[in-house]
Amino acid sequence: MISVIGGGPVGSYASYLLVETGFDVSLYEEHKEIGKPIQCTGLITSSLSKLVKIKNDLILNKIKKSRVIAPDGNFIEFNLDKPDFLVDRSEFDRFLFDKSKEAGVKTFLQHKFISNEGDKIKFKNKIVKSDILVGADGPLSQVAKSNNMFGGRKFLLGLQARVKGKFEKDTFVSSFGDVAPGFFTWIVPENEEIARVGVASTENVAQYFDKFVKWKILDKQAGLLPIYNPNINTHKNNVYLVGDAATQVKPTTGGGIIPGMFAAKELAKAIKYNKNYDELWKSTIGKELSTGLKVRKILNKFNNNDYNYLVKLTGQDRIRSIVENGNRDFPFAMLLKLALTEPRFIKFGSKVL
Numbered sequence: 545m546i547s548v549i550g551g552g553p554v555g556s557y558a559s560y561l562l563v564e565t566g567f568d569v570s571l572y573e574e575h576k577e578i579g580k581p582i583q584c585t586g587l588i589t590s591s592l593s594k595l596v597k598i599k600n601d602l603i604l605n606k607i608k609k610s611r612v613i614a615p616d617g618n619f620i621e622f623n624l625d626k627p628d629f630l631v632d633r634s635e636f637d638r639f640l641f642d643k644s645k646e647a648g649v650k651t652f653l654q655h656k657f658i659s660n661e662g663d664k665i666k667f668k669n670k671i672v673k674s675d676i677l678v679g680a681d682g683p684l685s686q687v688a689k690s691n692n693m694f695g696g697r698k699f700l701l702g703l704q705a706r707v708k709g710k711f712e713k714d715t716f717v718s719s720f721g722d723v724a725p726g727f728f729t730w731i732v733p734e735n736e737e738i739a740r741v742g743v744a745s746t747e748n749v750a751q752y753f754d755k756f757v758k759w760k761i762l763d764k765q766a767g768l769l770p771i772y773n774p775n776i777n778t779h780k781n782n783v784y785l786v787g788d789a790a791t792q793v794k795p796t797t798g799g800g801i802i803p804g805m806f807a808a809k810e811l812a813k814a815i816k817y818n819k820n821y822d823e824l825w826k827s828t829i830g831k832e833l834s835t836g837l838k839v840r841k842i843l844n845k846f847n848n849n850d851y852n853y854l855v856k857l858t859g860q861d862r863i864r865s866i867v868e869n870g871n872r873d874f875p876f877a878m879l880l881k882l883a884l885t886e887p888r889f890i891k892f893g894s895k896v897l
């Protein structure tokens with residue numbers, strides 16, 4: 545018997561994979577409704593199609609271009625090899641939750657995990673027995689805390705709003721530099737009139753948000769983005785962590801849905817074949833997250849001039865085509881190609897290290 549805590553996308557997907565593998569799986573969510581509150585933009589790369597086939601009506605928009613704006617106002621634009629999907633996060637979460645339920649997962653809403661000891665799991669309203677406990681309970685994972693697996697985690701704070709204005713429907717816009725130290729600002733259009741705009745940073749996020757968001761705000765959200773910890777221990781005795789609970793979030797973009805779902809696949813494999821889960825996911829998706837972390841550490845040392853220069857370098861046609869054809873979920877191969885094609889990237893990286 546396996547108990548999964550957290551009915552977010554990663555918990556539902558992990559439950560689905562585990563029940564399909566033949567286990568008896570129960571999925572517990574603290575809220576009375578799946579997908580609420582929303583704390584996400586809902587932008588998902590095309591790698592999703594390697595994991596699950598979603599219904600077309602979950603996709604609100606397809607993003608075909610990415611524009612990166614430097615502090616001096618110059619920008620580069622990339623055509624995405626395959627479009628990104630903008631989904632309604634609530635509907636997306638419900639879709640995965642229902643999929644797990646249809647496959648045979650027993651689901652429980654309004655079940656807040658409190659702690660565990662041996663095979664006993666304590667919820668706010670009851671105690672159950674379980675052989676395996678999976679914490680897919682998000683950035684502030686109580687499962688991690690309860691099992692001394694939380695460690696000294698670090699987070700970025702993200703502030704986002706749905707706004708009304710004029711937008712280019714197929715273009716995702718991000719700006720770097722002093723507008724959002726340690727991260728970036730984003731504009732992700734739902735259509736020509738409505739967009740999800742936001743900022744994440746290590747400090748003073750509200751101040752950067754107020755400076756950036758000049759459109760009419762329809763609603764507002766805030767959430768934590770865990771900073772990937774490559775040394776995290778995600779398996780102890782009969783307890784496993786996955787998704788945001790395991791800091792499996794891309795350090796470059798803050799995207800956590802795809803890496804969390806890839807890690808869920810490794811989790812199902814590890815439990816089924818009694819393999820080392822830490823080793824399995826760290827040698828696959830974790831390798832890519834570590835590459836992203838190195839890039840993030842370099843970017844965190846950039847000043848406005850460095851960003852201006854980076855945008856200029858990346859604007860060259862031969863560089864642009866490598867970025868356009870690369871897979872952003874698996875950046876290792878792309879970065880290697882970039883470094884071989886334009887040695888100034890290496891010089892540039894080492895200059896700020």
Ligand SMILES: Cc1cc2nc3c(=O)[nH]c(=O)nc-3n(C[C@H](O)[C@H](O)[C@H](O)COP(=O)(O)OP(=O)(O)OC[C@H]3O[C@@H](n4cnc5c(N)ncnc54)[C@H](O)[C@@H]3O)c2cc1C
Binds near residue numbers: 686742787798801
């Ligand atoms: C502003 C912002 C924008 C973002 N935009 C994107 C984006 O565009 N694309 C992308 O890929 N990622 C994005 N992310 C990151 C993304 O939201 C997360 O990586 C993703 O939600 C992780 O999924 P998860 O299932 O691991 O955790 P969560 O989605 O956090 O789900 C955890 C679930 O566990 C439940 N839970 C928590 N504690 C308990 C408990 N004690 N008992 C029972 N249940 C519990 C919660 O209610 C929740 O349902 C964004 C994050 C922020 C903050």
